[in-house]
Amino acid sequence: MGDGAYQQVFDEARTDPEGFWGKAAEALAWFRKPETVLDRSAAPFYRWFPDGSLNTCYEALDRHVDDGHGDQLALVHDSAMQGEGHQVLRKTYRELRDEVAHFAGALAKLGVTKGDRVIVYMPMVPEAVVAMLACARLGAVHSVVFGGFAAHELATRIDDAAPKLVVAASCGLEPNRVVAYKPLLDQALAEATHQVEHCVVLQRPQAEATLVEGRDVLWEDALAGAEPHDCVPVASTDPLYILYTSGTTGQPKGVVRDHGGHAVALRWSMKNVYGAEPGDVYWAASDVGWVVGHSYIVYGPLLHRCTTVMYEGKPVGTPDAGAFWRVLQDHRVNVFFTAPTAFRAIKRVDPEGAMVKDYDTSSLRTLFLAGERCDPDTLSWSGRILGVPVVDHWWQTETGWPIAANLVGLEPMPVKPGSATVPVPGWDMQVLDDEGTRQPHDVIGNLVAKLPLPPGALLSLWNADARFVETYLTRFEGYYATSDAGYIDGDGYVHVMARTDDVINVAGHRLSTGALEEVIAAHPDVAECAVIGVHDETKGQLPWGLLVLNQGCTRGDAVVKEAIAEVRAQVGPVAAFKHAVVVEKLPKTRSGKILRGTLRKIADGMPYKMPATIEDETVLHDVERVIRAL
Ligand code: COA
Ligand code: AMP
Numbered sequence: 001m002g003d004g005a006y007q008q009v010f011d012e013a014r015t016d017p018e019g020f021w022g023k024a025a026e027a028l029a030w031f032r033k034p035e036t037v038l039d040r041s042a043a044p045f046y047r048w049f050p051d052g053s054l055n056t057c058y059e060a061l062d063r064h065v066d067d068g069h070g071d072q073l074a075l076v077h078d079s080a081m082q083g084e085g086h087q088v089l090r091k092t093y094r095e096l097r098d099e100v101a102h103f104a105g106a107l108a109k110l111g112v113t114k115g116d117r118v119i120v121y122m123p124m125v126p127e128a129v130v131a132m133l134a135c136a137r138l139g140a141v142h143s144v145v146f147g148g149f150a151a152h153e154l155a156t157r158i159d160d161a162a163p164k165l166v167v168a169a170s171c172g173l174e175p176n177r178v179v180a181y182k183p184l185l186d187q188a189l190a191e192a193t194h195q196v197e198h199c200v201v202l203q204r205p206q207a208e209a210t211l212v213e214g215r216d217v218l219w220e221d222a223l224a225g226a227e228p229h230d231c232v233p234v235a236s237t238d239p240l241y242i243l244y245t246s247g248t249t250g251q252p253k254g255v256v257r258d259h260g261g262h263a264v265a266l267r268w269s270m271k272n273v274y275g276a277e278p279g280d281v282y283w284a285a286s287d288v289g290w291v292v293g294h295s296y297i298v299y300g301p302l303l304h305r306c307t308t309v310m311y312e313g314k315p316v317g318t319p320d321a322g323a324f325w326r327v328l329q330d331h332r333v334n335v336f337f338t339a340p341t342a343f344r345a346i347k348r349v350d351p352e353g354a355m356v357k358d359y360d361t362s363s364l365r366t367l368f369l370a371g372e373r374c375d376p377d378t379l380s381w382s383g384r385i386l387g388v389p390v391v392d393h394w395w396q397t398e399t400g401w402p403i404a405a406n407l408v409g410l411e412p413m414p415v416k417p418g419s420a421t422v423p424v425p426g427w428d429m430q431v432l433d434d435e436g437t438r439q440p441h442d443v444i445g446n447l448v449a450k451l452p453l454p455p456g457a458l459l460s461l462w463n464a465d466a467r468f469v470e471t472y473l474t475r476f477e478g479y480y481a482t483s484d485a486g487y488i489d490g491d492g493y494v495h496v497m498a499r500t501d502d503v504i505n506v507a508g509h510r511l512s513t514g515a516l517e518e519v520i521a522a523h524p525d526v527a528e529c530a531v532i533g534v535h536d537e538t539k540g541q542l543p544w545g546l547l548v549l550n551q552g553c554t555r556g557d558a559v560v561k562e563a564i565a566e567v568r569a570q571v572g573p574v575a576a577f578k579h580a581v582v583v584e585k586l587p588k589t590r591s592g593k594i595l596r597g598t599l600r601k602i603a604d605g606m607p608y609k610m611p612a613t614i615e616d617e618t619v620l621h622d623v624e625r626v627i628r629a630l
Pocket of ligand 2: 392
């Protein structure tokens with residue numbers, strides 16, 4: 001397997017994390033260089049580079065301008081939703097730095113200071129990147145909320161993060177419809193207990209937002225009279241952002257990322273995992289509302305002085321299945337990252353990949369896929385039509401960067417379809433059974449990472465240290481539980497098979513079945529319900545609701561429709577909740593708990609054991625027949 005570079009680096013990071021990451025940290029322009037690499041004193045709350053001081057925005061922008069690269073392109077925004085066919089906007093490092101400094105000045109004028117939280121509720125517009133970096137510049141903590149979430153989800157995040165200010169756009173653009181964000185924001189603020197001082201609103205021509213006097217400020221008015229703001233030095237351990245992700249309940253978890261560890265890890269990953277060089281063009285076709293967008297649309301490429309491409313559009317229908325190939329060609333993309341679901345969507349429309357021949361994609365070196373399990377078919381199809389190596393790599397919102405990958409910048413390895421290849425240096429992965437016993441090769445179990453986690457991984461959950469410990473660190477002492485099941489084979493390759501909790505993956509988006517169940521269960525005619533992820537050819541999984549109605553209720557079809565509408569209204573369209581069936585009963589234990597784990601295994605087509613505590617086996621068999629027929 002290659003020249004052994006991977007194994008050597010992996011061992012170094014495992015046996016001497018302080019030495020390894022201390023060396024990696026030298027790539028940054030610290031304001032104050034850290035003397036301590038890893039503070040283990042408050043374990044399991046490990047802290048990287050605790051006495052270091054820096055500013056992530058300085059690292060991502062100013063530093064490159066100061067080094068003489070001000071004229072290099074930093075950001076290319078390509079919108080397939082605007083203009084004649086599409087619209088492109090380009091910003092050099094100098095231009096982006098100046099805009100960010102100016103907007104940071106505007107935020108400061110509105111009262112934002114170091115440590116304040118700012119919610120960013122924006123679609124894929126360049127101003128979203130400007131807002132994120134402006135927060136980082138001030139040492140304020142941004143929390144980007146994905147535009148596909150509805151008002152209630154936004155309200156939950158507002159109450160948890162308690163932001164001083166919200167930066168929003170008037171609308172997002174989806175195929176065939178304009179999504180007005182401002183009414184959703186107003187509704188969320190009406191629902192939330194916490195109130196913000198101001199909302200900065202970016203008007204887009206497709207939908208004009210109505211402003212609330214005294215509270216709302218137009219983007220350009222906020223800028224008027226504001227002075228450019230310098231980078232505020234922050235501690236390496238200060239929070240850079242909070243990103244909410246689905247847990248097992250409707251209460252989302254606010255993943256907290258630091259400045260220093262994050263910058264060190266992402267910068268290291270750009271070269272070693274992605275094989276990217278400064279000056280390369282890097283495109284992550286994701287959304288700034290997701291972790292991939294944070295790490296590889298915004299921070300990673302800019303920290304490494306690449307040109308990042310930000311794409312507003314879809315892989316199909318905007319206007320056709322050649323959309324991705326056009327972007328690769330037009331911007332001479334070198335490294336491309338998206339989710340397998342996007343390729344499945346293209347393949348469904350253009351099964352032979354014929355459209356790729358209309359474009360020159362020769363600049364592309366490697367395609368990276370993540371966000372869900374990559375089926376071998378999609379892996380080979382995408383490699384064949386693009387003619388480049390395809391890397392399936394595994395990560396989570398919590399980890400912030402890949403846990404397992406084929407590290408093409410360090411030592412490319414043979415590909416095994418169905419495997420995300422090997423643990424990334426820093427990630428000491430093991431497989432444990434439910435009792436915590438280490439499993440031999442090829443035996444499926446809980447995938448866990450030995451503590452301490454490498455830099456870049458979550459520090460904690462916002463305002464919820466106890467929940468952090470309980471969710472991730474209690475089940476297997478000394479390990480971070482990924483909530484993914486899988487195995488490691490004899491060559492050390494990691495195979496990620498399924499989630500072990502109530503999280504499902506719909507079109508690369510992570511959803512909590514618990515959150516959907518909470519909405520459905522509130523329907524007056526629903527006695528109880530379970531939501532399961534059912535295999536879908538394009539989106540990987542789709543949520544299906546199993547509804548038990550109150551006795552005597554004969555409005556089955558109407559209840560199904562109402563439940564679907566309510567999920568869309570409360571969670572958002574991104575839940576893609578369009579299917580539900582009425583069942584007589586749900587399988588339960590004798591103590592009355594719904595056997596969700598067993599239902600999940602049936603839906604995933606995984607083998608399951610009849611639970612010893614089951615109340616009535618025939619109920620499970622009946623529901624199994626329903627699920628198999630979906
Ligand atoms: N704002 C408002 N609504 C949004 C939205 C946003 N930012 N993003 C999605 N939605 C809506 C969509 O319009 C759709 O609404 P509909 O029910 O009225 O059709 C719904 O949410 C579901 O969206 P999505 O899951 O994106 O499905 P889709 O059919 O529009 O597109 C794919 C399917 C596969 C093409 C698309 O999901 C995709 O490109 N996925 C890649 C995912 C990704 O990049 N993940 C992270 C990378 S790791
Ligand atoms: P998110 O937090 O939205 O990034 O979702 C993380 C989850 O997506 C993981 O816990 C996995 O279940 C799944 N996932 C991400 N990448 C992969 C991959 N390459 N292979 C298998 N599952 C993946």
